[in-house]
Amino acid sequence: MPAKDKLLKPPFRSARGAVITALLRNEQLSRSELSETTGVSPAAITEVTQTFLQRGLLVELPSQAAGRRGRPTVQLRLQASHAYFAGISVGESDMPLVITDLRGKVLERHNLAAYGTPAELAKTTVKAFKEVLRTARIPRSKVQGVGIAVSGIVNAAEGLCRYSAALNWKNVPIAQVMARALHIPAWIDNDANAVAVGEKFFGRARDLEHFSSIVLERTIGSAHYINGMLYRGHDGSAGEIGHITIDPKGVLCRCGRNGCLDTIAGGHALRDAAKAAGLTIANMRELEELALHGNPTATRLLRVAGNALGVAVASLVQLNNPQRVLFTDMEGFGNGVFRTATRQAIENNILARFLGSTQIIFNNAEPALLPRSAASIAAFEYLDSI
Numbered sequence: 332m333p334a335k336d337k338l339l340k341p342p343f344r345s346a347r348g349a350v351i352t353a354l355l356r357n358e359q360l361s362r363s364e365l366s367e368t369t370g371v372s373p374a375a376i377t378e379v380t381q382t383f384l385q386r387g388l389l390v391e392l393p394s395q396a397a398g399r400r401g402r403p404t405v406q407l408r409l410q411a412s413h414a415y416f417a418g419i420s421v422g423e424s425d426m427p428l429v430i431t432d433l434r435g436k437v438l439e440r441h442n443l444a445a446y447g448t449p450a451e452l453a454k455t456t457v458k459a460f461k462e463v464l465r466t467a468r469i470p471r472s473k474v475q476g477v478g479i480a481v482s483g484i485v486n487a488a489e490g491l492c493r494y495s496a497a498l499n500w501k502n503v504p505i506a507q508v509m510a511r512a513l514h515i516p517a518w519i520d521n522d523a524n525a526v527a528v529g530e531k532f533f534g535r536a537r538d539l540e541h542f543s544s545i546v547l548e549r550t551i552g553s554a555h556y557i558n559g560m561l562y563r564g565h566d567g568s569a570g571e572i573g574h575i576t577i578d579p580k581g582v583l584c585r586c587g588r589n590g591c592l593d594t595i596a597g598g599h600a601l602r603d604a605a606k607a608a609g610l611t612i613a614n615m616r617e618l619e620e621l622a623l624h625g626n627p628t629a630t631r632l633l634r635v636a637g638n639a640l641g642v643a644v645a646s647l648v649q650l651n652n653p654q655r656v657l658f659t660d661m662e663g664f665g666n667g668v669f670r671t672a673t674r675q676a677i678e679n680n681i682l683a684r685f686l687g688s689t690q691i692i693f694n695n696a697e698p699a700l701l702p703r704s705a706a707s708i709a710a711f712e713y714l715d716s717i
């Protein structure tokens with residue numbers, strides 16, 4: 332389990348960390364490019380890369396291209412097969428477990444069997460873990476950790492799920508349970524934080540120090556990187572965008588208050604609202620289809636929801652000044668009314684100077700997003716310990 336101060340210290344600030352960061356951002360770099368990119372002296376780069384080469388973390392690629400003085404330059408790349416990581420998404424209905432390499436590529440996936448208690452979850456995970464290693468032909472000794480993403484409130488420093496309504500968990504030390512069962516280090520975080528870590532190390536934010544990640548699921552989650560660090564708040568609860576009050580006289584939220592963003596724009600609430608309005612839809616894609624074909628109720632629901640989300644995100648942009656806001660669409664809205672309304676509401680509610688300097692990007696969630704993101708937590712902790 333990680334020590335609390337480890338999670339709070341700025342990551343990757345050493346020469347070693349700078350080299351790793353540069354090589355996560357770039358496919359391959361020469362030693363002189365590494366020195367230029369990181370600001371670390373050529374002598375120190377030589378020393379660090381030599382250590383990493385000896386440990387098998389880096390691999391040398393002879394390059395065809397000539398260097399500045401006409402000599403061929405040797406390119407360096409992170410060796411993807413140097414270490415592997417497991418990632419589990421506990422909140423999802425099919426409960427996927429994946430194995431990724433050091434660069435975040437998913438090599439194998441296995442769904443966990445149904446379970447009752449956390450101990451049973453660990454047991455089914457052990458079985459699935461053996462299965463994925465066998466299928467992917469990865470030696471167990473090369474798996475350096477497991478990351479666990481849960482939908483709920485998490486104390487990452489203590490490896491504890493404080494509360495999860497979806498899982499019916501209260502104060503479950505799941506990282507410890509998993510570490511003992513799998514005999515590898517284990518870390519836990521909530522879905523939104525896991526996605527943000529995944530974006531930072533393997534995704535759309537590798538080159539950014541300041542960004543926000545908004546995850547659209549049954550409820551809405553958010554996480555924020557500020558100065559290159561995941562911002563957790565004083566007790567780990569930062570990012571509760573779903574409970575921003577949009578309409579004080581609105582629908583009762585599960586938190587006991589009224590008109591939270593989740594009650595207007597969360598996937599669960601939208602499905603309920605569509606049903607109450609007499610629409611038969613299985614998912615957000617179908618609601619968008621209805622709107623596309625001119626159904627006024629579907630259009631209204633999606634516009635109101637997108638607008639509410641946009642207003643909340645506009646506040647976020649003005650408070651934190653992120654370089655990029657990355658939306659991850661796990662509900663299947665696609666490129667329709669909801670996204671358009673969200674984007675318009677952001678643009679209408681931020682100061683003009685933020686307009687040109689804040690990138691707003693929507694993406695459909697890739698199938699293994701959450702377990703891959705969970706694995707990225709373990710990868711981050713491993714690389715930070717090198």
Ligand SMILES: [Zn+2]
Nearest residue numbers: 574584586591
């Ligand atoms: Zn609420």
